[in-house]
Amino acid sequence: MAASQLLLEVLALGAAYALVALGFVLILNATGAVNFSQGDMVMAGGFGAVLLGNALHVPGLVLLPLLLAGMAALGVVVAAVAYMPLRRRPPEAVFISTIAVGIILQNAANHLFGAEPIAAPPLLGAGRVRFAGIDASVQSLAIIGVAVLLVVFLQVLFAHTQFGRRLRATAQDREVAMAIGIPVDRMVTVTFAIGAALAGAAGLLLANAFFVTPTSGADYMVKAYIAIVIGGWGSIPGAVAGALLIAAFEVLYPSLPLLIPPLLRMAQSDTVFSQTTSTIVLDVAVLVILVARPRGLFGDAVRQRP
Amino acid sequence: MSRGALSWPDCRWPARLWPARRRPIAAWPSAACRAASGLLIALLVGSPAHAAGPATPDIPVLVPVTGFLAAEGSSQRNGALLALQNPPAGVQPKFAVTDTGTSPEGAVNALERALSDGDVTAVVASMLGTQMLAMLPIALAHKVPLTTMSGTADITRKGNPYVFRFFPADSVVKGAQVRYAIDVDHIKRPAVIYQTTAYGQSGHAEILKALEAAGIKPVFEDALDVSVKDMQPVLAKARAAGADSLLLQLHGGPTALFLKAAASMDIGLPIIAGSGLAQPSTVALLDPAEIKGACAETGASPVSAETPEMQGFLARYRAAFHTDPDGFALGQYDATMMVLDAVAHGATTAADVTRVLSTESYTGLAMTYKSDGHGDMAHAAVIICYDGKSRIPAVVKHYDFPIATP
Numbered sequence: 001m002a003a004s005q006l007l008l009e010v011l012a013l014g015a016a017y018a019l020v021a022l023g024f025v026l027i028l029n030a031t032g033a034v035n036f037s038q039g040d041m042v043m044a045g046g047f048g049a050v051l052l053g054n055a056l057h058v059p060g061l062v063l064l065p066l067l068l069a070g071m072a073a074l075g076v077v078v079a080a081v082a083y084m085p086l087r088r089r090p091p092e093a094v095f096i097s098t099i100a101v102g103i104i105l106q107n108a109a110n111h112l113f114g115a116e117p118i119a120a121p122p123l124l125g126a127g128r129v130r131f132a133g134i135d136a137s138v139q140s141l142a143i144i145g146v147a148v149l150l151v152v153f154l155q156v157l158f159a160h161t162q163f164g165r166r167l168r169a170t171a172q173d174r175e176v177a178m179a180i181g182i183p184v185d186r187m188v189t190v191t192f193a194i195g196a197a198l199a200g201a202a203g204l205l206l207a208n209a210f211f212v213t214p215t216s217g218a219d220y221m222v223k224a225y226i227a228i229v230i231g232g233w234g235s236i237p238g239a240v241a242g243a244l245l246i247a248a249f250e251v252l253y254p255s256l257p258l259l260i261p262p263l264l265r266m267a268q269s270d271t272v273f274s275q276t277t278s279t280i281v282l283d284v285a286v287l288v289i290l291v292a293r294p295r296g297l298f299g300d301a302v303r304q305r306p
Numbered sequence: 307m308s309r310g311a312l313s314w315p316d317c318r319w320p321a322r323l324w325p326a327r328r329r330p331i332a333a334w335p336s337a338a339c340r341a342a343s344g345l346l347i348a349l350l351v352g353s354p355a356h357a358a359g360p361a362t363p364d365i366p367v368l369v370p371v372t373g374f375l376a377a378e379g380s381s382q383r384n385g386a387l388l389a390l391q392n393p394p395a396g397v398q399p400k401f402a403v404t405d406t407g408t409s410p411e412g413a414v415n416a417l418e419r420a421l422s423d424g425d426v427t428a429v430v431a432s433m434l435g436t437q438m439l440a441m442l443p444i445a446l447a448h449k450v451p452l453t454t455m456s457g458t459a460d461i462t463r464k465g466n467p468y469v470f471r472f473f474p475a476d477s478v479v480k481g482a483q484v485r486y487a488i489d490v491d492h493i494k495r496p497a498v499i500y501q502t503t504a505y506g507q508s509g510h511a512e513i514l515k516a517l518e519a520a521g522i523k524p525v526f527e528d529a530l531d532v533s534v535k536d537m538q539p540v541l542a543k544a545r546a547a548g549a550d551s552l553l554l555q556l557h558g559g560p561t562a563l564f565l566k567a568a569a570s571m572d573i574g575l576p577i578i579a580g581s582g583l584a585q586p587s588t589v590a591l592l593d594p595a596e597i598k599g600a601c602a603e604t605g606a607s608p609v610s611a612e613t614p615e616m617q618g619f620l621a622r623y624r625a626a627f628h629t630d631p632d633g634f635a636l637g638q639y640d641a642t643m644m645v646l647d648a649v650a651h652g653a654t655t656a657a658d659v660t661r662v663l664s665t666e667s668y669t670g671l672a673m674t675y676k677s678d679g680h681g682d683m684a685h686a687a688v689i690i691c692y693d694g695k696s697r698i699p700a701v702v703k704h705y706d707f708p709i710a711t712p
C-alpha cells in the first residue's frame with residue numbers, strides 16, 4: 001500500500017474531523033463553554049442527509065446547501081434553548097444543558113430512523129479514480145474538496161468581513177464587544193448556527209462512507225475534544241491540525257509495517273501496530289503534549305481548559 | 307350443579323370461630339350471602355365458564371431499544387411481540403415492553419417493576435450480557451424464568467436455573483464458521499479480525515479454539531475498536547502476512563465497513579464473517595457486488611425463508627414491522643412461542659414454565675430447542691453465502707452440534 005494512498009485517506013478522514021472540531025472550537029470561543037452536543041449534531045447532520053437524500057434523490061453535493069441551512073436553524077434552536085437561558089450561570093450549567101440536547105437528539109433519531117446504521121448519499125457518486133499511483137474513491141476526494149472549501153469560506157468570513165470581525169470580537173472579549181455596541185447574544189446565536197452547520201456538513205461527509213447511527217455522535221465528540229486539546233484550547237488552526245493528527249494516528253500508525261516492511265517481521269508486530277495500540281499511543285501522545293506544551297501545539301490558547 | 311348435590315351454606319357465622327359480640331353483622335341477608343358463596347365456590351372448584359376461559363400469562367418484554375444495542379434489541383422486541391400478538395389458541399398473554407437502555411441498573415429496575423406488578427409467568431430479558439448478569443439474582447430470588455438472546459457465555463455458567471438462552475452460544479456458531487472455512491475453503495493460513503468488545507473477544511477465543519482443534523494457527527490477528535473507520539490498513543496487513551482467508555467477528559457496522567474496504571481493494575480472499583453479516587441492516591449498507599462470495603455464520607437466516615413456515619414468519623414480520631427479520635428476531639420469537647406453548651398445555655405458573663423450559667424440547671421455526679442443563683437451548687447453526695446479485699443470502703450449510711450435557 002503506497003504512502004501517498006495512505007496520506008490521501010488521512011486527509012479525507014482528517015478533513016471531516018476538522019469540520020467537527022472547528023464547529024466545536026467556534027462555540028467554545030464565543031461562549032466559553034464546551035458544547036457537548038457537537039458530536040450529536042454530526043449525527044443529526046448524517047440523518048438529515050439521509051432524510052433529504054431519500055426525499056430528493058440527488059447527490060450529496062446538491063443536498064449540502066439545504067443541509068447547512070437546516071443545521072444552522074437547529075443551531076439557533078440549541079442556542080436559544082440550551083445556552084441563552086443559562087449564559088449568566090457558571091459554564092457547568094451549559095455543559096449539562098448541551099449534554100441534555102445530545103441525549104434528546106439521540107433519542108429523536110432513534111425514534112425517527114431506528115437504531116440500525118444507515119448510509120447517506122455520496123457527495124458526487126460511487127466509484128474510484130486512479131492517478132499518480134493512487135487508487136482513490138470519489139467520495140474521499142470530494143470530502144477533501146468540500147472540507148477545504150468550507151474552511152476557506154470560514155477564513156474569508158472571519159478575516160475579511162465586518163460580520164466576521166464582530167464574531168471574533170465577541171469570541172475574544174464579550175464585555176468589551178458589548179461595550180462597543182456589538183450585539184453579543186446575536187453573535188453567539190450565529191456562532192451556534194455556524195457550528196451546527198459545520199457539524200452537519202461533517203455528518204454528510206462521514207455518513208456515506210462510515211454510516212450513521214443514533215449513537216455515533218459520542219465518538220466524534222471525543223475526537224473533537226482531543227483535537228482541540230492537541231491543537232490548543234480555542235485555537236482554530238490548532239483544531240484543524242489536531243483533527244489531522246488524529247486521522248494520521250488512525251490510518252498511518254497501524255500501517256507502519258506496510259510502509260517499513262522490516263516491522264512486519266518484528267516480534268508481536270500484530271499487537272504493536274494494531275488499531276487498539278494506535279489509540280493508546282495517541283492518548284499517550286496527548287498526555288505528552290499536555291505536559292510539554294500545556295497550551296497545545298499551537299500554544300496560543302484563547303480559553304482556559306476546564 | 308343442583309342444590310341437592312351441593313347444599314348452600316346457611317350463612318350464619320360459626321359461633322365457635324367468631325363469637326356473637328364481635329361479628330360485624332349479625333347475619334348476612336340470605337340472597338347476598340348465597341350469591342357470594344356461589345361465586346366463591348365457582349372460583350374454587352372451577353366453573354364451566356372459567357374452565358373454557360383463556361389462560362392469561364404475564365410476560366413482560368424487557369429489552370434495550372435505545373443505546374448502542376438498540377438495533378439488536380429492537381429485533382429481539384419485534385420477535386417477542388410477533389409471538390405475543392399471535393399466541394396459540396386458548397392463550398391471551400399480558401405483556402408490556404420496557405426499554406432497559408444499556409445500563410445494568412436500567413434492566414434491574416425494569417425487572418423489579420415488572421415483578422412488582424403481579425404474578426409474572428416468564429420474562430423476555432435483555433440480550434445485553436451485563437444486564438443479564440444483573441438480572442439473574444433477581445430472577446433466582448423470585449423464581450421467574452428469563453428467556454434471552456444474550457451471547458455472553460457467563461450467563462449460563464452461574465448455575466442459575468432460571469435463565470434460558472435461545473441463540474446458539476459462541477462455541478456453536480464459531481465452531482460452524484471454522485468448520486465451514488476448513489471444509490469448503492480449505493483454509494490453512496487464516497487471518498482473524500475481531501472486535502475489542504466482549505462480543506468480539508468471546509468469539510475470537512472460540513475461533514482460536516476451533517482452529518487449534520484442527521491444527522491451524524492464524525497468520526495474522528487484529529482487534530478493532532468499534533470506532534475504527536478505515537479498514538484498509540488491517541486488510542493490507544492481513545494480505546502482507548500471507549493470509550489465505552479472513553475470519554471475522556465484528557459487529558454489523560464494522561462488518562459493512564470491512565466488506566466495503568475489501569471490495570475496493572479487490573482483496574480476493576474468502577471471507578467467512580460472524581453473524582454481523584447475517585443482519586439485513588448490515589447487508590443494506592452494501593452493494594450486492596461488494597459481498598459477492600462472502601459467507602457468514604448465524605443461528606438462523608429468516609430472510610432466506612427455507613421452509614413454508616419460515617416464509618409465513620417472514621411475511622408476518624414484514625407486515626407487522628416493515629423491515630426484515632434477523633436471527634435475533636426469529637430466536638426470540640421461538641423462545642416466546644415455547645413459553646406460550648407451555649402455557650397452552652397447562653403450565654400456568656412461573657414454576658411450571660421453568661420446568662417445561664428445563665426439561666422439554668420444542669421444535670421452533672429455526673431449530674429444535676432443548677436445554678443442556680445449564681439453560682443453553684440452541685445447538686445448531688447455519689452458514690449463509692451471498693451470490694453478488696441479491697442481498698438475500700442462501701443457506702449453504704446446516705450444522706447440528708450434539709447437546710453438551712453437564
